[in-house]
Amino acid sequence: xxxxxxxxxxxxxxxxxxxxxxxxxxxxxxxxxxxxxxxxxxxxxxxxxxxxxxxxxxxxxxxxxxxxxxxxxxxxxxxxxxxxxxxxxxxxxxxxxxxxxxxxxxxxxxxxxxxxxxxxxxxxxxxxxxxxxxxxxxxxxxxxxxxxxxxxxxxxxxxxxxxxxxxxxxxxxxxxxxxxxxxxxxxxxxxxxxxxxxxxxxxxxxxxxxxxxxxxxxxxxxxxxxxxxxxxxxxxxxxxxxxxxxxxxxxxxxxxxxxxxxxxxxxxxxxxxxxxxxxxxxxxxxxxxxxxxxxxxxxxxxxxxxxxxxxxxxxxxxxxxxxxxxxxxxxxxxxxxxxxxxxxxxxxxxxxxxxxxxxxxxxxxxxxxxxxxxxxxxxxxxxxxxxxxxxxxxxxxxxxxxxxxxxxxxxxxxxxxxxxxxxxxxxxxxxxxxxxxxxxxxxxxxxxxx
Amino acid sequence: xxxxxxxxxxxxxxxxxxxxxxxxxxxxxxxxxxxxxxxxxxxxxxxxxxxxxxxxxxxxxxxxxxxxxxxxxxxxxxxxxxx
Numbered sequence: 001x002x003x004x005x006x007x008x009x010x011x012x013x014x015x016x017x018x019x020x021x022x023x024x025x026x027x028x029x030x031x032x033x034x035x036x037x038x039x040x041x042x043x044x045x046x047x048x049x050x051x052x053x054x055x056x057x058x059x060x061x062x063x064x065x066x067x068x069x070x071x072x073x074x075x076x077x078x079x080x081x082x083x084x085x086x087x088x089x090x091x092x093x094x095x096x097x098x099x100x101x102x103x104x105x106x107x108x109x110x111x112x113x114x115x116x117x118x119x120x121x122x123x124x125x126x127x128x129x130x131x132x133x134x135x136x137x138x139x140x141x142x143x144x145x146x147x148x149x150x151x152x153x154x155x156x157x158x159x160x161x162x163x164x165x166x167x168x169x170x171x172x173x174x175x176x177x178x179x180x181x182x183x184x185x186x187x188x189x190x191x192x193x194x195x196x197x198x199x200x201x202x203x204x205x206x207x208x209x210x211x212x213x214x215x216x217x218x219x220x221x222x223x224x225x226x227x228x229x230x231x232x233x234x235x236x237x238x239x240x241x242x243x244x245x246x247x248x249x250x251x252x253x254x255x256x257x258x259x260x261x262x263x264x265x266x267x268x269x270x271x272x273x274x275x276x277x278x279x280x281x282x283x284x285x286x287x288x289x290x291x292x293x294x295x296x297x298x299x300x301x302x303x304x305x306x307x308x309x310x311x312x313x314x315x316x317x318x319x320x321x322x323x324x325x326x327x328x329x330x331x332x333x334x335x336x337x338x339x340x341x342x343x344x345x346x347x348x349x350x351x352x353x354x355x356x357x358x359x360x361x362x363x364x365x366x367x368x369x370x371x372x373x374x375x376x377x378x379x380x381x382x383x384x385x386x387x388x389x390x391x392x393x394x395x396x397x398x399x400x401x402x403x404x405x406x407x408x409x410x411x412x413x414x415x416x417x418x419x420x421x422x423x424x425x426x427x428x429x430x431x432x433x434x435x436x437x438x439x440x441x442x443x444x445x446x447x448x449x450x
Numbered sequence: 451x452x453x454x455x456x457x458x459x460x461x462x463x464x465x466x467x468x469x470x471x472x473x474x475x476x477x478x479x480x481x482x483x484x485x486x487x488x489x490x491x492x493x494x495x496x497x498x499x500x501x502x503x504x505x506x507x508x509x510x511x512x513x514x515x516x517x518x519x520x521x522x523x524x525x526x527x528x529x530x531x532x533x
Contacts, residue, residue, distance in 0.1 A: 047479065124481025125468045176511040177497065179504035183511055191522035199529050253482045254464045258473040287482035289490055293475045304496050320523050328530060370497065411453030418456075446502055 007091050014157050017088040019352030022164025024084060026356060029379040034368060040080070042382035043073035045118035058120055078107060081386060088157065095151065102152035109135065109397075110389045127284070128385065129225050129392045130250050133243050136396015145397050155394040159233050160349040162387030166226065167315065167356030169377045169384075173365060175312055178305040181444050185280050185431050186309035192427060193221035194317070197420040205412045210329050211237035212245065214321055216413065219249040220420045222313050224283030229388065230318040234347055235325045239395040240407045248417050249283045256421075257287035261294040272443065273436045275299030279306025280428035281421075301446055315353050322347050 010016045032040040049058035064070055082103055089099045113135050117128040139145065145153075175183065194217045201213035215237045219228035225246050232242040260282060264274040275298060278291045285307050292303030326345035327337045337345075365373045408414065434440055467473065474481055477491060490496065 121468055121471065124471075124474055125464075127482075174497070175515060176504070176506075176508050178502050180506055180511070180514070182502075183514060187515055187518055191519070191526075195522065195526055195529055198526065202530070203532070250482075251460060251464050254467055254473075255460065257482050258467050284482045286480050287473075290473055290475050290478065290481065293478065294473070301496055301501070304490065305501070308497070316519055320519070320526075324523070324526065324530075328527065370494070374494075411457075414453060414457065444502060 012091045014092065015160060015348035017091065018157065018160030018164050018349040021084045021088060021161050022352055022356065025080065025165055025383050026168050026380060029376050030364065033376045033379060034372060040076065040379050041073050042077040042386055043070060044382050045115055047118055047120050047123060049120040077386060098151040102149050105149045106152040106390060106393060110386065110393050113389050113393055125254050127225055127250055128389055129246050132389050132392030133247065133396045136393045137399060137401065140397045140399065141401055153394040153398050155239055155391050155398065156233065158387045158391035158394065159229055162384045162391065163230055163233060164349055164352035164356055165380050165384040165387065167353035168360045168380055170312055170315055170357040171365065172312055172357060172361035174308040177308060179444065181435050182305050182309045184435050185276050185428065186306050187313065189280060189427050189431050190221045190310060190313055193420060193424045194218060196423050197416060200419060201416050205416060207409060207412055209241065211235040212241040212413065213416065215241055215245040216248070216417055217420060218317055219245045219283060220417060221424055222317060223285060223307065223311055224249045224253060227314050227317065230314050231321045234318040234322040234350060239398060240403050243395055243399065243404060244407055244413055248414065252417065252421065253282060253284045253287045256282045257291045261291045264295060271296045271298035272302050273432045275302030276306050276432045276436055277428055279303035281425050285311065298446060315357055318353070319350050322350055
């Protein structure tokens, strides 16, 4: 920037930039889908497999890479994200000359991450976030990160932008999809679990790292990776906090996806109750669908409905976490924090997340229909994934193994998750029994689609 | 020591599940890791407006949602203040 000229905060601060970059992408996706004037789809590897092509769904790599569409989408993705992030960096007053080659280098690593995480077995169990962290860590802890790549390591910038884009997929209209039953199971239990884990982590385990406690609590009680990213950003969690919370959540999700339906079947619970229990307790939404499916169609539908309500909570929980940390955790004295100070400390990108969610729920969906919103979200989902992959690769590149081991605090973090998740399952089981067993209330009837 | 044993057991279990491809559903092109909500077969039907019929108005859900959220926030502050 020219000396003496200052750029207003709305254009130069990372939080505000995340909002306008996110909204430019949302706007472009809406125009592309609604007018069909151009194709904004970002590049994505289809599932590929080694050996006997275990999967009927697998698309051979040669076929993917030999397609012009793949390369066109790759160019579109680099141009859209590269241009917007470069403008942001320029307005932050940093060197564009250094950022552009660094961004391209980071994007190539992110492309490798997405390639690896598209392999049949790997992509069915471990999210791209896991592979991004692992590949970043492998680079930083072996060959090291070259200086020219460092200007592109902007974890928070990418995370915040991805969250604003993600806001468009959080449809508030889903809140009443399963009536008061769904609201009771998803919304009564979730905050209680968060508060329990907060109390356990900060008062019983005496953990000083409060952002880590709240990030892990949200990942456990809401919806895994997405919730961890949102609350981590809202609470100012460090990169290692996010890595740990997400890794624990991803690994346990694999176990819960397989064992929870087995236990539910063995216990003789009916499909409606079993599905609702799965929807309320399994962290990742994909795993919820599969675990519900293992019990039957009614269970799958109940599980998805309960989970879709939980997904709405991400923005609200991140909002209250931001207020809580601004007023109670980050303050320097016992004095009450004024509204102006709260506003200064408040992570503004959360407003972008909310605005995107409200626009999708109450403007685009009623005006253009659910199928249009689905199609727009199909485009946005990939941009969100790219922003998060860039972020998690940055985290991996900026971390060393020793720091992560130290952050585990002698296993306290693991036990916080295990005890918190056990409490989550017990409380959700009680809510499911209370609401859906027919002992207290009438059993609801779902109009099954299968 | 117990923590290390638990970590090892969890990792072995997760790897065993992955190696045996447990928990996947034929016809579903996603798992716990790769997922997009519109990938669920029959997605439109699951999220149809009349999938569950209730006489409780939408605004009641929103009011209850907000009230419970506010109450829990106050409880959080109370818990945090306690030594």
